[in-house]
Amino acid sequence: MTHISIDSVTFGYTASPVVEEVSFDVDPGEYVGIIGPNGSGKSTLLQLVLGLHRPDVGEIRLFGRPSRDFVDRERVGYVAQDVTENTKAMPITVAEVVLMGRFPHAGFGRITAKDRERTWEALRRVGIQHLAERRITKLSGGQRQRAYIARALAGEAELLVLDEPTVGVDAESVEAFFDLLEELNDDGMTIVLVEHDIGAVLERTDRVICLNRELYFDGPPLEFADSDALDRAYGTNIRRDGTVTVS
């Protein structure tokens, strides 16, 4: 079954649309990178996929159900830009954050031994088990994003949605972070990644979607590099190595 199905979706916060007539599907096991200039509607599109907004026109389905009414929430893991900005002073450990991934499973019931076990497995999977009892705010940006991935894994997500996860993460950690995503994808996780770093998307993902309000390109990275989609979408001069010069 298709994990995400977007059918000619248009959406705007005001009268002018931020996303217009966009359609594409994401199948199980795909690794999709979404790129586009600032304000191109890529984050909005993710929020539409996650059911945080309702499309003005068109339909979005998650695992075959309309995304606004989608109930199997634990099947979707969400990693945003570093959110700890607002919660700098909040005392909470890494293990407590990762355990949140189990909350949709637990509902109003108690946290069980199985929930804790899954939490530990997830921490081990992303390689931060030694930081479990640290305050989340004491971690580096890269470690913190790993913790959020672990939260999705603890929830047994099948689809991982990431919105510019590498903002504020140092270069070396970014590489390791993309390695981790690749490993998860190899294990069968469907990944949809919104990313400002075009080079990383071309290098790491299997499929590129280029967006600027409308869909400009949808296909393999190599084809994208050969096309003029980037030029049209960004209105820029691009060299083949991925360096972007704004005209």
Place this chain on the structure above:
Amino acid sequence: MIATIGLTRTPGLLDVPYRAMEWLLDRWSDLLHFAADQFGIGMLEYGFMHRAFLVGILIAVMAPLIGTFLVHRQLALIGDALAHTAFAGVAIGLFVNAVLGIGVSPYLTAVVVAVIAALAIELISETTDAYNDVSMAIVLSTGFALGAVLISLNAGGLAVGVNQYLFGNLSTVSNQNAIILVGLFAVIAVVVGATYKQLLYVTFDETAARVAGLNVRWYNRITVMLTAMVVVGAMQIMGVILVAAMLVVPVAGAAQLARGFREALLASVLLAEIAVLAGITLSYHYETTAGGTIVLVAVAIYIAAVLIGKAKSSRETVEDPQSIANEQTSD
């Protein structure tokens, strides 16, 4: 007895639990009397001190319990706003009593008014997409102004009782008010117990909570309504002006010491208990106002917590080179 709280139409419904609570209050008094005799603690000879300690102990559990969720969402001021609207509720209660000649506890009307105000603040923030401090300030001053006007309208015998609501008073905690507080405590304990996970998720990361399928608006509404109940409950001994301190100060102190959220929750309750017990004791011995004394003790504890926290974190960075090395390799 029910007639005195103005619920004459439904005597059967509340009569039994009310009497049960009275019986429990008596046993609590017996216990403290016994402690007074055994250990020669003079202040425990008095019935009003028994109620004051009971109310204080419960407040020190429920205020930080809710306060932890508020402080970590930068909503510390909402307690203040609700306390001032609760004052309007008190004034309405006194007014209605004077006009109709009945005996509704002003704390009951205060709960009703504060909960309505809480929902109003929440609905304003939902439609404007932000808890803005301007609307909070407007609600705060409207509540207080309304209270002041209603009280002056009725100045006859009413002005006398106002100090007790503004500054709190240990000796005026009646049986009836203690029972109202136990009721509020039960509601808060049950609701927080049932929705702890959801409240934590919403507090930590609202967007992720929405993605996880939580109805964030409802949990926000629940939080502010519980805040209103805490505020009114704690008003009896803290007073309108100082009640918000119990929601904030112990929580801020605990955040300095604890690593985890659950740990912080427990620590904030512990710090609040110390503040309340020490504060009530000091205020009895030195004949100072209880609310002010409790807050000063709480602030002293907060300062100590900040200092301990600073010392701890500087020691951690010196003593912990191993885990720093781990961090660098794990990324």
